[in-house]
Amino acid sequence: MSNQELVSLNVGGLKFTTRPATLQRFPESRLARMLSGSDREFRLVNGQFFIDRDGVLFSYILDFLRTLQLSLPSDFSDYQRLQREAGFYELYSLADLLSQENLLKPKPEILEVRFLLQEKQAYFRVFGSCNGTIEGLAGRITVFSEQPVGQSWNNHPVPSQKSLIPLPLERPSHHDLVFQCGVDSSAMDQIVA
Template identity: 60%
Template structure:
C-alpha cells in the first residue's frame, strides 16, 4: 500500500500550515495571499516562474512579490487558479483586458475560456420599426442575432383575405411568410391593402403560439412586443425618428445569463509516491 501527497510546499502534518507554504503578491497595489501550490499548478506560466527568480519582471519587496499589473483583474485570475473555472458577473465588460492579463501571465487555459466567455456574453439587440399609415401598418424587425430573426420568421404568418367579389375566394385566406431581405431583418404589414373601390382584401398577422389573426397594427405591435419579452428581451428605448409620420422604433436587448466555464482537464500536479509506514 502506498500514500500519495502533493509535492509542493504545503504541509499536511497535523493540518497545520507554515508561513513558507504561503506567498504574498502585491499586484498593482492590491495584496493577495495564497498557497504556493496555487501558483505552481501551471508550471509553464509566468506565475510559476516568478517563484524561483527565473523571471526578472517580478521583484521581491518587503517579503512580497511585486507585480506591476492590474490588481482588480487579478482577483478573477486568482479565482480561476483556485477553482479551475471561469465565472464572471453578468455585467462584466472587461473581457479583452482580462484576456490581455491572462496572456501576460501565459495562462493559455484561461485565455481559451475567456474566448468562449466573450462569445457567450454578447448581448442580442432587436429593433422593431412600426409605421401606421392610413389603413395599413408596416413592420420592419432588425436583429443582431440571425437565430432570433429565424425564430420570429417561423412564428409570424400573414393571412390575406381575398375580396368577396372575386371567384374562388371561399377558400381559406392565403398564408404568406414575412419577407426576409437579409438574415438579420424581416418585413410584414397588416390592414387593408387598398380602398373600398378596388375591393382589395385585408391582411392579418398571426404570431405563434397565439392563434389570433389581427389586422389592427397597434394590436399586432403589442403581440410582437409581448413575444420578444417572453424570449428574454428587455425594452431599452423608444423613439419617433421623423416628425409628421406615425413612425416609431422600439429597441430591445437580451443579455445572456452568466455561465460557468470549466477547464476540460485539470492541470497535472506533481505527485510523489511514498511507502506507507509499516504497521506493527
C-alpha cells in the same frame, strides 16, 4: 502554517495571499516561474511579490487558478482586457477560454423603460442589466427646465423670455436612471421640457 506555505502578492496595489501550489498549477506560467525566481520582472519587496498589473482583473485570474473555473459577474464586459492579462501571465488555457466566440459576444441585456405618473409629475425610469448601457444613456439624455428670465425692458418685466437650465438625472443605483419629464402645469415658475 509557516510563512513559506503562503505567498503574498501586491498586484497593482491590491494584496493577495495564496498557496504556492495555486500559483504553480500551470508550471509553464509566469506565476510559477516567479516562485522559482526565474522571471526577473516580478520582484520580492518587503515579503511580497510586486506585480505592476491590474489587481481587479488578477482577482479573476487567481480565482481561476484556485477552481479551474471561470466565474465572472453578470455585468462583466472586460473580456479582452482579462484575456490580455491571462496572456501576460502565460496562462494560455484561460486566454483560450476567454477567446471563445461565445464569451466575447455581447450578452443579451434586459432594458426596461417605465413611465410613472405621480401627483401630476411624470417620470421615466430606465433599468438596465448592464451598467455600461445605463452609463451610455445617462451621457446622452439631457432634461431641461424652462425658467423665466429676470430681464426687464424700461423697468417692465418681459415674461415671455425663458431660459433653459439642465436638470440632473437621478441615479438610484448603477442599473437605474430616473428623470422627470413633466410637472404640474399650475406651477408657473417652472415648466419642464
